[in-house]
Amino acid sequence: MSEEEPVPVRRRTVLKVATAAGTAAAAGAAVPVTGAAEGATAPAATVPPTVPAGASVEITLSVNGARRRVAVEPRVTLLDALRDRIGLTGTKKGCDRGECGACTVLADGERIKSCLTLAVMRQGSRITTVEGLARGDDLHPVQAAFIRHDAFQCGGCTPGQIMSAVACIAEGHDGSDDEVREWMSGNLCRCAAYQNIVAAVRDAGREMRG
Secondary structure, three states, rough: OOOOOOOOOOHHHHHHHHHHHHHHHOOOOEEOOOOOOOEEOOOOOOOOOOOOOOOOEEEEEEEOOOOEEEEEEEEEEEHHHHHHHHOOOOOOOOOOOOOOOOOEEEOOOOOEEHHHHHHHHHOOEEEOOHHOOOOOOOHHHHHHHHHHOOOOOOOOOHHHHHHHHHHHHHOOOOOOHHHHHHHOOOOOOOOOOOHHHHHHHHHHHHHHHO
16 A cells, blocks of 8 residues: 555444543543554543532422422433432333433423433423323313324323423414324324324314314
């Protein structure tokens, strides 16, 4: 190979270097600089932690109109805080990586996937879960519409579907079947009850607008 020809870089090599660098940085070790003189090393990539590993911090979350004080590690997601610390298990853990929408809740009226946000980042937000929709024995119009239209089968995705539907209607995206499908596309249903879900969303939207 001539000196002018670039040395081929393979994907496997890049991944190995990136993995080694990340591991060394996490351990506080010095990471060799690619292309530097032999024996040269970069400064140690260490970041002083603000909270010791494994330690918990106390936070206050506003959930369904009540302030809840919980102790969580900084890495705990809002989903796990709701389910495991507060005991609101209506919010479901599906894929745990933001793809299925089963963990959808409302934060200040906007739908979010609670598995993708940390609990410590949601202090000060008004969180609403599926448990916070009904008023006593009176179901929310979306909940009632889901029952009328048989918009669920196994029920695994239903809480997230309902929370997303509440936001979808509030956003004004329930004007047609196609519009509902587009704006509810972040919520997956393994039972494929989509036709009934769309009908329930549109029915609830008409009821809520009077």
